[in-house]
Every structure is written in C-alpha cells, then in structure tokens.
Amino acid sequence: MFSNESKDNFPVKISVIIAMKNAEKYILRTIDSIIVQSLPEIEIIVIDDNSDDSSVNIVKQYYDGIDNVFLYHNRGIGGPGICRNIGLSHARGEFIAFVDSDDFIATEFLETLYNMAVQDNADIAVCGYDKITSDAFLRSYAPDAGIYCGGNAFIEKLNTIEFVIWNKIYKHSFLKKNDISFRLPCYGEDWLFSFEAMFLAKKYTCTKKSLYYYYQHCDSVSHKPVETGVFSSIYDFFIFLDEFTQKQKSLTEKMISQIETNFFFSSITCYIAPLYDKMSPHERLLLRDNIFSRQFGQGALHMKILLDAFFTLYSYTEQSLKYDRRPESHI
Incomplete structure (x- = not known):
C-alpha cells in the first residue's frame, strides 16, 4: 500500500482515528476532509461504536476500495474512549490525530502540524479551532504560538490550554513509551488523555492558525x-x-x-x-x-x-x- 517508510519504522506519517456513533449525516464530510489533505502519507481508521443508523453502510459504500481507509467495529462496552483505543491498536502512523465523526478539518491541518512537530522535535503539535454551526460562527480558540515544555512548566499554562484531543497530533512512539491511552469510555476521557500527554511531553509546539472545525448540532453529544x-x-x-x-x-x-x-x-x-x-x-x-x-x-x-x-x-x-x-x- 505504502512504498516508503518514514522514520521510527512507521509506514505512514499520520494515522487519523475517528470514533463513529450514529454519524450518518456527517461522516462523509468528515472523511472527505481527511482524504483531500495536502499531506498524502496518511491512513484513516474509523471505529464504529455500535451505530444503529446507516453510518457503517455509508462508509462501506463510499470508501470501499480506498486503500488507506479502514473500518473496525467496537462490539463491547461503548464509548469514544474505547473506540479510540481500538484505533490506537491498529495505527501505523508516526503521529496520531483524532477527528470527531461530525467535525471536519482544513486541507492543510495535518501537513501544518506534522511539519511543526518534526521541525521543532516536539511530541505534540497544537493548532486553533473554530466552533461553528451550519449557519453561524460561535467562537474560536487560538493557543499562544511558540514552543513550550511539559512537566511542571506546563502547569503555568493550564488556563490557556483547552484539553480537547482533536486540535493536536501526538508522536506515536511518545504515546507508547509513556503508556498513554484512554482510561475512560466517555465523559472526561479526552481531558485525561490530553492532560497526561501534554504534561509528559518534553516539548509541544503551537500555532494560532484555526485548522479544525468543531461542528455543533442538535444530534451532538454536547447537546443531548x-x-x-x-x-x-x-x-x-x-x-x-x-x-x-x-x-x-x-x-x-x-x-x-x-x-x-x-x-x-x-x-x-x-x-x-x-x-x-x-x-x-x-x-x-x-x-x-x-x-x-x-x-x-x-x-x-x-x-x-x-x-x-x-x-x-x-x-x-x-x-x-x-x-x-x-x-x-x-x-
């Protein structure tokens, strides 16, 4: 599938993990925004969380035969944390990214963060995001641009960081070395993962650019x-x-x-x-x-x-x- 191996013997540069639960209205837009990324050496890992709508059929129908899109199923306890752990177990990327199944990303999202992480030799790269609806802009978040240390120095930045997982990419070897995974199935699972990773990181690098679109709608978990x-x-x-x-x-x-x-x-x-x-x-x-x-x-x-x-x-x-x-x- 991929002829060139990147450093650390990972065959792709970034594995993008999507936990999917009843996302039939949005999953096409989400995956399409990843397929058209300016960084070509990626894989897309979709984990279905016992959906009872047509999400799975849509993914099979539109992406069957595309060799870097993979679909897996969570047959056990539900929750995005469980699904993302399944994704991590299959991921082959040098870096890991998480995209929610109803959100989408700018074309240069992965390439920008990848180049930042490699250039700055950082364990994590972070960008800004826009919180939107179908017809309105709600707010944006932009981290302070620069290169920062984890550990105790990170505590001083607590009030300037939003502990979401999806506006970041994480070095895969760093996650494995520190045994960082999702310890909760839901409700705070992303806070814990993001906090542990950023605290343990030797360095993380940030850009103010808004490259992730956090989509709000009546079906989203935050509105249920x-x-x-x-x-x-x-x-x-x-x-x-x-x-x-x-x-x-x-x-x-x-x-x-x-x-x-x-x-x-x-x-x-x-x-x-x-x-x-x-x-x-x-x-x-x-x-x-x-x-x-x-x-x-x-x-x-x-x-x-x-x-x-x-x-x-x-x-x-x-x-x-x-x-x-x-x-x-x-x-």
Whole structure:
C-alpha cells in the first residue's frame, strides 16, 4: 500500500482515528476532509461504536476500495474512549490525530502540524479551532504560538490550554513509551488523555492558525441530555487524575490543587451543571443523598451548596441582564 517508510519504522506519517456513533449525516464530510489533505502519507481508521443508523453502510459504500481507509467495529462496552483505543491498536502512523465523526478539518491541518512537530522535535503539535454551526460562527480558540515544555512548566499554562484531543497530533512512539491511552469510555476521557500527554511531553509546539472545525448540532453529544451516570464517570476521572498526579514526584501540593481545581470547575460547567439545572428541589435532594454521597463522601453537602449557590448567582445575573435590556419607558 505504502512504498516508503518514514522514520521510527512507521509506514505512514499520520494515522487519523475517528470514533463513529450514529454519524450518518456527517461522516462523509468528515472523511472527505481527511482524504483531500495536502499531506498524502496518511491512513484513516474509523471505529464504529455500535451505530444503529446507516453510518457503517455509508462508509462501506463510499470508501470501499480506498486503500488507506479502514473500518473496525467496537462490539463491547461503548464509548469514544474505547473506540479510540481500538484505533490506537491498529495505527501505523508516526503521529496520531483524532477527528470527531461530525467535525471536519482544513486541507492543510495535518501537513501544518506534522511539519511543526518534526521541525521543532516536539511530541505534540497544537493548532486553533473554530466552533461553528451550519449557519453561524460561535467562537474560536487560538493557543499562544511558540514552543513550550511539559512537566511542571506546563502547569503555568493550564488556563490557556483547552484539553480537547482533536486540535493536536501526538508522536506515536511518545504515546507508547509513556503508556498513554484512554482510561475512560466517555465523559472526561479526552481531558485525561490530553492532560497526561501534554504534561509528559518534553516539548509541544503551537500555532494560532484555526485548522479544525468543531461542528455543533442538535444530534451532538454536547447537546443531548446528560444522564445521572455522568457523576460516576466524573468521579472516576478524578480518581485517575489523582493517581496520575501522585506519581509525578516533581509536583507540589499547590500544583496538584491547581490541576484539580481547574478540572473541577470544568466538570461543573460541561457536565454537572446541565443536569443539575433541570432538576426539581426534590430531585436535587435525592442527588445529594444518593449519588453525591457515594461519589464525594463527606463533601456531598458542600457540593450541593456550591451548585445551589452557582445557579442562584446565575439566575440573578440572567434576570439582571433581562432588566438591563428592557426598552426604555416613554411615559
């Protein structure tokens, strides 16, 4: 299939891994944006996560016979983390990239990041991204351009890095050497992977260019109702995070606290708040007495107080903004 082998005996430069779950509306655009990349020496690995729509048939119909597109199936426990691990087990690339099955990338995405990583001898290369809908631009993220160190120096950059996996490429040998994979099936699996990789990296390199398009739609995971099982997953996330930080002997207690605080408030914003905001007072009480007590122990009451205070402040601010936007009276 590929006549020339790149360094480290990897037959392709980049393996692009796609975890696919019911993506029939978007998967063609996603894969097409990878096929037309300006970097030709790549492979595309699609892992289907028990889809019950026509996603698999679409991939087979349109990409059968294309020798660098591979389709695998996750027959076990579902979740994007599980699927990406399957992809990693089959990947032959010098670098690894992850693209979500409803997103797409600029034509020069892979070539730009690959050249940066090779030129700067970096374990990870990072670019900016645009968050969009079908008819609107929502926001963009642009990291500070430059070459940076991992380890303790990385802690100073916590507030400037978004711990998503898909606006980056990772050196494959670096991931293998440090045994970096997805430890969770979902809910925070990408945060943990990205944080561990960036902390352990000797160097990572960044460009401000927006080369990844993070597509928002009503079918996306971020727009679906959050289930109470998320609390168990977030609890597991912090268990794994604590295990990782405790192994890093160079980290001080202050640094560990800074890391945990960063992800604690991220978890509230992304996962806990959407569920908690829709609950009745009775449901919130049950949540505190059951799920919170199991996951946070003596901290359950403090968690409830914090969330209640958060939404009280949020409601007050929302009402204040509505008041400020009222048209002026002409009486």
